[in-house]
Amino acid sequence: MKKTVKVLSLILALALVLTGCVGTKVGQGDGRDAEGNLHISIGGTPTVKNDKNAKTYDLFQENKAKFEAAHPGVIVDADGWSFDLKNYMTKAEGGDLPTMYYTSPTEVNNIVDNGYATDITAMVKKYGYDKMLNNEKYGNLYMRDGKYYALVKDGSLYDMGIAYNIDVFRKADLLDENGVPKFPQTWQELAETAQTIKEKTGKAGLAIATKGGQGGWHFINIMWAFGTEFMEQDKDGKWTATFASDEGVAALQYIKDLKWKYNALQDELLADIQVGGRMLSMGDVGMIITQENMLDYYIEQYGLKADNVAMSKMPAGPAGRFSQVGANIWMFSGTDEQVEMCFEWLDMTGQGPTVSDETKEQLKKSYGIRSEKGHIIGIRTANLWMNEDRIKAEQEAMAPYISVDPKFFEDYTEGKGVAYKFEPERCTQQLYAALDTALQEVVLNKDADCKAVLTKVQDDFQKNFLDKE
Amino acid sequence: MAKKIEYKSEGLLTSFDYKRPSVKFSYWMMIAFLVLCCCIALLPVLWAFLSGFKELAEYYSQTPSLLPESISWKKLWDISIKLRIGPAFINSMILFAGCWVGEIVIGGLAGYTMSRLQPKGSKFLFALMLWTMMMPHTLTMVPMFMTWTDFPLIHINFQNTWIPLWTGSMANIFNILLFKNFFDGIPLSYVESAKLDGCSNLGIFARIMVPLSKPIISTVTVFVFNSTWNNFMGPFLYLKDADMATVALRLYTTSKDWTEPEQMLAAFIVMIPSVIVFAICSKQIMGNNVSVGVKG
Amino acid sequence: MENKTVIKKQSKAPYKKLGSRLVEARNQSLMWLLLLPMVFTLILCHWNPIFRGMITSLFHTKGFRMVEFVGLNNFKDVISDTLFLKTLWNTVLYVFWSLLLGVIPPLALAIVLNEVVHFKQGFKIITYLPAIAPALAASLIWMNIFSPSPGGLLNVALKAMGLPISQWLLNEHLTIPLIVVSMTWKGYGVTMLLYLSALQSISQELYEASAIDGAGVWRRLFTVTIPHLGPTMLLFVVNQIIGVFQTFDQPLVMTGGGPNNASTTLGLTSYNLAFSYMQVDRSMALGTVSFIILLVATLFYFKMKKRMED
Structure with a gap:
């Protein structure tokens, strides 16, 4: 028995030694290899050439050679990893993130709060980006507490709107004399339009997301339109959830009616945004809530045709039109030296605010590649950069590749009367997940009491997350 | 064909039982049961495979058809060419070989030691292993990666080596317990007679246990192969050097730009x-009963 | 059982002489030498990360860095979660269904497969196919089978039989059993293989002796075959319970935990806490809670077993 105790204590001691010795290291040391070369890695770039990514791969290799020639002692590496929640934290804790990677704005809070984001304020100022940015309007995307932590990829912003399958609208006899879908102006009209589609074609009128947090992410736009406030802060800084108000309940009732009164939703009611995108591409649904850049993804993934899709701004609710703004954003992980080289890289590849012959050339090439993939080109809604020459350069670069008739997207791009908003303040991911369950309950249960459902969701959210912050 | 069962000398039912018509009837019932099981197993897989030949619209259709409109074997050929597995195959084999040694040799020896030699404290070790299985594993990936990228005390980054992946396989508790279980079940009489012949412990292991444990070795080999062959997350994190990519990783990096039917075929x-x-x-798993093995 | 006692007697024989004590010590250390690589990896790959996690659960964390000692606060947080009891109950339901579907059918299949002499190899390979089928294929198959639209494969079958179509996974009472069905389809091959290899170690003499005693087929099955498979079954059941307690990927992919949290598991909650909300401390606390539940369950089991044996 004594021996057992000895063996056991030896094992425990060993385990503790191991445990104690693993230090955390966020970031990658000084980023230099044995020869003293400085490495930067760009996330989401192809490491292996194949038939589909050949152009992208070649462009990266060409740029890499050019960049390394211009900056001796610096090496640019392609890193095949692109943002994935499943292994983000693993890479971050192991110091294995690419120096520069893109993510979605919904993750910025978590990344900054957990200390994984490199503060790039000094570089933003050094390269003069701060003068080209409209922080009042868009700072929420890339700033926290007055510091810069991110950059918007390609300077391109997006906001939510409604996408239409023109073919389905044609079959439901809902096109105007120009062949453009009759865009519903209010959420009420949208419900009626959806009902018409269902009655005339047998296809679902609207496909909504209800799981993976994406349901809540879309639904808050409707809740805003009905006048919902999500949470408020009292004098002591404590947050209280307030979305189970009459307005919030009315928004939930609207979703419930879509299912049980208008019978206009899809059959697959446990759905993420992929389901809606797939159905839109296949002509199985008339409308979905989405953003412009997702359409390109649906084109590549589900064979959506660029000439079979139209977009409008968000419909109005009792409180007005609201749409959440987002962007693909770059975040950084590395030393100042590395981040500086990343800024050089962005500049050279035409992703910064500066305009030169080189950047014009780069922009043209990247539009060329997108054009070959069948992307929707020519409907950029908003541009992050404030300088006119940058916007002009971009328009010139895309001009030869414009792939869609502007009449199908004017309503969306002009966005008249839309108030753009950012996501709610605290525990956003948890809020989205909580709203998911409310959506699921009302679309699956005919007898659900919207008031009771939303109040329970609010109470749970308050107790489980806001109270425990 | 029907003659076969008349000569059956192994297993629960032998030729003796088959003289009774009711047993004979139940034999054919068993065959029917197996055919049913095969349908449950095979048809969905077959359907998914054939789906790979579908066009995009057909593949995602809300009313899935049973068969694709056309089956083009050229598509299959094209995709297998485009995958360019070549060197990745060798890498996968290296990974498999290391993991196999880890799980069969180290794990098997550990199972044997715990079952037969039982050094002091091994019972306690057994209990510890059971508890370890119960402990939360959701998050072990993160600290493991931190350990391997900056190994305690020696501060070496083990990325782009096989060591993290090989080592991980040596501690597959379930397989070790499987071995232990199997050795526990081998009748003692075999060991006793060998001992009388003057066999050492290792001799018993090599001459009696190993031949007897062919079924379990084969079983675990199948498990090891499947897990290493399909392991994508491990190589993705640890083998960043493109020359070290395994087949699973290669499949991921090459086919992630493809459409889903193409990915399915791949x-x-x-x-x-x-x-x-x-x-x-x-x-190996079937067809050589213990008694046969020992007679030789 | 018999074999163990013999070996024990040998090793615990009262050696008096110093020489034989040395031999004994040498033997002991040699035996531990055989276990050493395994123990080393056990420490490195299991206890190292797990201990870290358990210690982490007592702290407030940023990422994996411990910032502030908070005692049992994280535990209080996860247990007082309004969904905790529901999630725990769901997990128990998963275990129940997976034992019901995952233990007996593969056992029957293995025994039958072992008896059959025709097309043995073919049957074996085909029944094992789901275990090696690509994960992508498995998810496509089950999504289509359980699709709530009229074109879903099960709904087509129901319609053909003149029955009303069902919502399948969207029905909160069906969602757990259906997820378990898909898990079992992918996993039963492994279980079957385990039973098959265990069946191989049954000595034919046992059957013969039993037959000479006049035992019929069924009695032989229940007195020889099943008891011999006992340890394998027990190991598998333990492994299954533990595995299902930590399961998260199937519900994550198939339902995302819905509808209305009807298929959320402890594992999925723990996964979400860590990776979606980046709250490592609470995730670890929840993991530790589920470990303690399992531990109590096993201790209870062993006590019951002992009482029954007495």
Whole structure:
């Protein structure tokens, strides 16, 4: 028995030694290899050439050679990893993130709060980006507490709107004399339009997301339109959830009616945004809530045709039109030296605010590649950069590749009367997940009491997350 | 064909039982049961495979058809060419070989030691291993990666080496317990007679236990092969050097730009070696009963 | 059982002489030498990360860095979660269904497969196919089978039989059993293989002796075959319970934990806490809670077993 105790204590001691010795290291040391070369890695770039990514791969290799020639002692590496929640934290804790990677704005809070984001304020100022940015309007995307932590990829912003399958609208006899879908102006009209589609074609009128947090992410736009406030802060800084108000309940009732009164939703009611995108591409649904850049993804993934899709701004609710703004954003992980080289890289590849012959050339090439993939080109809604020459350069670069008739997207791009908003303040991911369950309950249960459902969701959210912050 | 069962000398039912018509009837019932099981197993897989030949619209259709409109074997051929598995195959084999040694040799020896030699404290170790299985594993990936990228005390980054992946396989508790279980079940009489012949412990292991444990070795080999062959997350994190990419990783990096039907075909092409390995090993798993092994 | 006692007697024989004590010590250390690589990896790959996690659960964390000692606060947080009891109950349901579907059918299949002499190899390979089928294929198959639209494969079958179509996974009472069905389809091959290899170690003499005693087929099955498979079954059941307690990927992919949290598991909650909300401390606390539940369950089991044996 004594021996057992000895063996056991030896094992425990060993385990503790191991445990104690693993230090955390966020970031990658000084980023230099044995020869003293400085490495930067760009996330989401192809490491292996194949038939589909050949152009992208070649462009990266060409740029890499050019960049390394211009900056001796610096090496640019392609890193095949692109943002994935499943292994983000693993890479971050192991110091294995690419120096520069893109993510979605919904993750910025978590990344900054957990200390994984490199503060790039000094570089933003050094390269003069701060003068080209409209922080009042868009700072929420890339700033926290007055510091810069991110950059918007390609300077391109997006906001939510409604996408239409023109073919389905044609079959439901809902096109105007120009062949453009009759865009519903209010959420009420949208419900009626959806009902018409269902009655005339047998296809679902609207496909909504209800799981993976994406349901809540879309639904808050409707809740805003009905006048919902999500949470408020009292004098002591404590947050209280307030979305189970009459307005919030009315928004939930609207979703419930879509299912049980208008019978206009899809059959697959446990759905993420992929389901809606797939159905839109296949002509199985008339409308979905989405953003412009997702359409390109649906084109590549589900064979959506660029000439079979139209977009409008968000419909109005009792409180007005609201749409959440987002962007693909770059975040950084590395030393100042590395981040500086990343800024050089962005500049050279035409992703910064500066305009030169080189950047014009780069922009043209990247539009060329997108054009070959069948992307929707020519409907950029908003541009992050404030300088006119940058916007002009971009328009010139895309001009030869414009792939869609502007009449199908004017309503969306002009966005008249839309108030753009950012996501709610605290525990956003948890809020989205909580709203998911409310959506699921009302679309699956005919007898659900919207008031009771939303109040329970609010109470749970308050107790489980806001109270425990 | 029906003659076969009249000569059956192994298992629960032998030729003696088959003289009774009711047993004979139930034999054919068993065959019917197996055919049913095969349908449940095979039809969905077959359907998914054939889906790979579908066009995009057909593949995602809300009313899925049973068969694709056309089956073009050229598509299958094109995809297998485009995958360019070549060197990745060798890498996968290196990974498999290391993991096999880890799980069969180290794990098997550990199972044998715990079952037969029982050094002091091994019972306690057994309990510890059971508890370890119960402990939360959701998050072990993160600290493991931190350990391997900056190993305690020696501060070496083990990325781009096989060591993290090989080592991980040595501590597959379930397989070790399987071995232990198997050795526990081997009748003592075999060991006793060998001892009388003057065999040492290791001699017993090599001459009696190993031949007897062919079924379990084959079983675990199948498990090891399947898990290493399909392991994508491990190589993705640890083998960043493109020259070290395994087949699973290669499949991921090459096919992630493809459409889903194409990915489906690619996944099925990559699965072929697993079937072959299973076919080879499963012959070992059955057909040689203990008694046969010992008579020799 | 018999074999163990013999070996024990040998090793615990009262050696008096110093020489034989040395031999004994040498033997002991040699035996531990055989276990050493395994123990080393056990420490490195299991206890190292797990201990870290358990210690982490007592702290407030940023990422994996411990910032502030908070005692049992994280535990209080996860247990007082309004969904905790529901999630725990769901997990128990998963275990129940997976034992019901995952233990007996593969056992029957293995025994039958072992008896059959025709097309043995073919049957074996085909029944094992789901275990090697690509994960992508498995998810496509089950999504289509359980699709709530009229074109879903099960709904087509129901319609053909003149029955009303069902919502399948969207029905909160069906969602757990259906997820378990898909898990079992992918996993039963492994179980079957385990039973098959265990069946191989049954000595033919046992059957013969039993037959000479006049035992019929069924009695032989229940007195020889099943008891011999006992340890394998027990190991598998333990492994299954533990595995299902930590399961998260199937519900994550198939339902995302819905509808209305009807298929959320402890594992999925723990996964979400860590990776979606980046709250490592609470995730670890929840993991530790589920470990303690399992531990109590096993201790209870062993006590019951002992009482029954007495």
